[in-house]
Amino acid sequence: MDFFQTVDLHFQGHQQSIAVYVIPHKEGIALIESGPGSTFNNLKAGLENLKYRLEQITDVFVTHIHLDHAGAVGALAKYGATIHVHPVGAPHLINPEKLLASATRIYGEHMDRLWGKMLPVPENQIHILEDGDIVNLEPLSVLAMDTPGHATHHHAYLVREVCFSGDVGGIRIPGTAQIRLPMPPPELNLEDWRRSVKKLRAAGPKRIAPTHFGVYEAADKHLLDLERLIDEIDLWMEEVMPGDPSVEEIDQLFQAWTEERAQKAGLSPEIINRFEAANPTWMSAAGIQRYWRKYRAVVEE
Numbered sequence: 001m002d003f004f005q006t007v008d009l010h011f012q013g014h015q016q017s018i019a020v021y022v023i024p025h026k027e028g029i030a031l032i033e034s035g036p037g038s039t040f041n042n043l044k045a046g047l048e049n050l051k052y053r054l055e056q057i058t059d060v061f062v063t064h065i066h067l068d069h070a071g072a073v074g075a076l077a078k079y080g081a082t083i084h085v086h087p088v089g090a091p092h093l094i095n096p097e098k099l100l101a102s103a104t105r106i107y108g109e110h111m112d113r114l115w116g117k118m119l120p121v122p123e124n125q126i127h128i129l130e131d132g133d134i135v136n137l138e139p140l141s142v143l144a145m146d147t148p149g150h151a152t153h154h155h156a157y158l159v160r161e162v163c164f165s166g167d168v169g170g171i172r173i174p175g176t177a178q179i180r181l182p183m184p185p186p187e188l189n190l191e192d193w194r195r196s197v198k199k200l201r202a203a204g205p206k207r208i209a210p211t212h213f214g215v216y217e218a219a220d221k222h223l224l225d226l227e228r229l230i231d232e233i234d235l236w237m238e239e240v241m242p243g244d245p246s247v248e249e250i251d252q253l254f255q256a257w258t259e260e261r262a263q264k265a266g267l268s269p270e271i272i273n274r275f276e277a278a279n280p281t282w283m284s285a286a287g288i289q290r291y292w293r294k295y296r297a298v299v300e301e
């Protein structure tokens with residue numbers, strides 16, 4: 001048996017959209033990610049299927065604090081778990097008000113249906129992980145790797161030969177080698193993202209497990225493909241963005257580019273639907289615009 005297991009949270013009824021990875025150890029179980037508050041009962045049921053109880057969770061390692069990754073940490077903290085998080089993300093788990101306000105600006109009336117409740121984590125249950133920190137879970141250890149690009153407060157976790165890549169490893173769906181880049185506002189940064197991918201490649205994982213979704217062999221090939229995708233998107237931006245298009249225009253153009261890429265790769269409609277469930281293309285338009293204006297636009301005097 002593998003040293004970890006996967007729980008599919010069946011987010012919004014979709015298969016293979018959001019994962020929680022479960023690592024049994026001497027004292028109980030550790031989770032990579034909590035998923036959102038809306039799938040808390042699915043997480044509970046998924047763990048029960050694997051013969052685990054919520055009370056056995058000793059540690060939760062969140063890659064970053066976006067609601068699809070960390071929304072249920074407060075609920076899990078009630079069962080005594082320690083929540084490990086990047087220093088920049090920690091204050092937002094202790095007091096999620098700002099995080100929820102900014103998510104509400106994006107999702108509006110759909111907030112509750114999509115993400116459910118996000119409860120605060122008591123400060124004494126938060127453990128901040130810096131880059132390179134190691135947490136021992138007998139007989140394993142978890143290495144935190146600061147990996148900005150998708151978000152400034154992002155860690156990937158290396159356990160044995162597996163990289164749990166959160167969102168910095170891109171989005172991938174079982175049944176295809178295609179990768180997509182989740183680029184929500186406000187922290188997208190392609191240069192940081194490139195550096196983070198190089199750092200992950202240098203760490204030499206054999207398998208990669210993005211939160212959206214699944215476990216893949218040949219991690220180096222995946223990461224190389226990801227580097228190429230970042231370059232492609234960079235070129236696309238160079239072409240499209242100097243005209244300062246509106247978010248709606250960026251959305252249209254990026255949707256078209258994404259569809260063409262899916263066609264070329266021969267993706268089935270079912271795989272395309274799963275990609276959209278895990279990472280709606282429209283989310284990226286505002287992220288692209290903000291990134292371009294902040295870092296790339298040439299300001300004329």
Ligand SMILES: [Zn+2]
Pocket residue numbers: 064066150151167182
């Ligand atoms: Zn994210």
